[in-house]
Amino acid sequence: MSAPQSLTAALLVIGDEIxxxxxxxxxxxxxADFLAARGIELREVRVVPDEIGEIVAALDAMRxxxxxxxxxxxxxxxHDDVTADAVAAAFGVPLIEDPRALALLLQRVAxxxxxxxxxxxxxxPQGADLVENTVSKAPGFWIGNVIVMAGVPAIVESMLAAVAxxxxxxxxxxxxxxxxxxxxxxxxAAELALEAARHPEVSVGSYPAYxxxxxxxxxxxxxxxxxxxxxxxxxxxxxxxxxxxxGKDKYTIT
Amino acid sequence: MSAPQSLTAALLVIGDEIxxxxxxxxxxxxxADFLAARGIELREVRVVPDEIGEIVAALDAMRxxxxxxxxxxxxxxxHDDVTADAVAAAFGVPLIEDPRALALLLQRVAxxxxxxxxxxxxxxPQGADLVENTVSKAPGFWIGNVIVMAGVPAIVESMLAAVAxxxxxxxxxxxxxxxxxxxxxxxxAAELALEAARHPEVSVGSYPAYxxxxxxxxxxxxxxxxxxxxxxxxxxxxxxxxxxxxGKDKYTIT
Numbered sequence: 001m002s003a004p005q006s007l008t009a010a011l012l013v014i015g016d017e018i019x020x021x022x023x024x025x026x027x028x029x030x031x032a033d034f035l036a037a038r039g040i041e042l043r044e045v046r047v048v049p050d051e052i053g054e055i056v057a058a059l060d061a062m063r064x065x066x067x068x069x070x071x072x073x074x075x076x077x078x079h080d081d082v083t084a085d086a087v088a089a090a091f092g093v094p095l096i097e098d099p100r101a102l103a104l105l106l107q108r109v110a111x112x113x114x115x116x117x118x119x120x121x122x123x124x125p126q127g128a129d130l131v132e133n134t135v136s137k138a139p140g141f142w143i144g145n146v147i148v149m150a151g152v153p154a155i156v157e158s159m160l161a162a163v164a165x166x167x168x169x170x171x172x173x174x175x176x177x178x179x180x181x182x183x184x185x186x187x188x189a190a191e192l193a194l195e196a197a198r199h200p201e202v203s204v205g206s207y208p209a210y211x212x213x214x215x216x217x218x219x220x221x222x223x224x225x226x227x228x229x230x231x232x233x234x235x236x237x238x239x240x241x242x243x244x245x246x247g248k249d250k251y252t253i254t
Numbered sequence: 255m256s257a258p259q260s261l262t263a264a265l266l267v268i269g270d271e272i273x274x275x276x277x278x279x280x281x282x283x284x285x286a287d288f289l290a291a292r293g294i295e296l297r298e299v300r301v302v303p304d305e306i307g308e309i310v311a312a313l314d315a316m317r318x319x320x321x322x323x324x325x326x327x328x329x330x331x332x333h334d335d336v337t338a339d340a341v342a343a344a345f346g347v348p349l350i351e352d353p354r355a356l357a358l359l360l361q362r363v364a365x366x367x368x369x370x371x372x373x374x375x376x377x378x379p380q381g382a383d384l385v386e387n388t389v390s391k392a393p394g395f396w397i398g399n400v401i402v403m404a405g406v407p408a409i410v411e412s413m414l415a416a417v418a419x420x421x422x423x424x425x426x427x428x429x430x431x432x433x434x435x436x437x438x439x440x441x442x443a444a445e446l447a448l449e450a451a452r453h454p455e456v457s458v459g460s461y462p463a464y465x466x467x468x469x470x471x472x473x474x475x476x477x478x479x480x481x482x483x484x485x486x487x488x489x490x491x492x493x494x495x496x497x498x499x500x501g502k503d504k505y506t507i508t
Binding site: 016019023028032043045050113189190204207209 | 267270272273274295299301302333334363374375406408431440444459462463
């Protein structure tokens with residue numbers, strides 16, 4: 001957050017199916033990777049049900065804090081798809097049947113088959129730009145700083161690709177991972193805190209994983225300056241090697 | 255939300271590594287499944303960075319709205335583990351070195367190896383109960399209506415099992431899935447909305463998926479009354495069969 005033109009984003013995942021456990025979300029990871037590669041800092045994610053009041057409240061909280069808010073889910077043809085209604089309400093604009101969106105739908109369905117349910121997918125908040133969907137045509141949209149996407153992961157990827165050239169980009173974050181294997185976090189935590197304090201221009205995280213009854217820990221250094229990241233990585237690798245030489249990796253607790 | 259003793263929950267996922275894309279979260283799905291099986295409605299999820307201010311703000315918003323708030327992440331020994339500090343701050347209680355937690359840590363590490371970093375894992379907000387961790391001993395804790403767990407998925411499962419007998423339980427939600435195959439949502443959306451309106455005591459969702467270039471849609475009926483769920487399922491199956499007989503599954507758009 002130190003750069004003057006710091007770009008931040010939030011993601012709003014909309015869908016009862018995530019909260020019920022019926023669907024395991026994949027879009028959070030996809031959007032996180034997408035933004036990190038562009039130097040946009042994802043600061044917050046929320047998951048809310050398909051309810052207009054909950055969606056509006058979350059949108060209003062997030063869109064005032066961040067450069068961009070992305071949403072996934074709730075823009076299909078069924079009765080539980082209420083995202084477009086909620087976004088229009090949040091911005092205080094009418095939800096209109098958009099001729100551009102209708103034309104896109106007609107690329108995939110014959111005019112006689114364009115029933116009322118399918119026409120729901122052409123309802124776009126007035127003033128929004130459309131976001132292309134190369135998978136199934138029904139578009140997402142972009143209004144103010146809010147980018148509204150479908151929930152199906154393949155369509156999310158298509159829509160992210162469509163908006164990518166139009167997003168402001170920051171300095172990409174450089175991330176380096178140091179594998180410390182079974183050395184427990186408790187063996188290096190004090191020294192790592194010192195290194196993190198010595199390198200305030202990068203962020204240093206320690207991430208335990210648990211595989212086959214053993215911890216498999218990694219330290220991650222992230223920052224926007226390559227030289228600063230590399231200096232911190234080198235210092236931490238030296239510190240870990242010293243601890244290993246001193247036999248500090250023999251404890252069994254993290 | 256109709257039952258008088260309606261139980262709701264929120265989940266707060268704490269960790270820079272989820273927001274950076276470095277780690278793909280698995281705990282949301284695990285907690286969602288766990289709560290659904292117990293009749294506790296997961297109403298909201300948030301993901302925030304390892305920053306005390308962000309954690310306190312999210313906790314304060316969530317714990318006033320829900321029966322339970324679960325958190326994952328940020329209770330290890332390293333400098334980026336600040337969840338215990340944040341929870342103590344949110345409740346306005348001191349963070350103390352808890353003798354019960356120290357005793358648990360000493361089950362896994364020799365007294366001489368219990369350095370300052372490891373002792374961080376015994377820092378518990380005053381007045382909290384401990385939550386057992388059968389994987390690596392370092393406990394979670396439960397204060398007020400907030401249940402604080404580790405981030406490693408295997409430890410989350412261990413901690414959920416530990417708190418399960420102490421949670422209030424609601425009527426479990428019954429969920430039935432109707433596979434509609436390639437029939438596009440647009441072909442049944444209008445009729446499905448009618449069935450949803452005719453069965454207001456259940457919730458009806460339609461969920462598209464996309465596999466090998468084709469949509470593979472499912473309709474999910476959820477509710478607490480078995481007879482009501484079954485009646486809605488039967489009505490929707492009949493409706494889908496009629497549409498299929500009328501050739502409505504031949505369109506290519508959802």
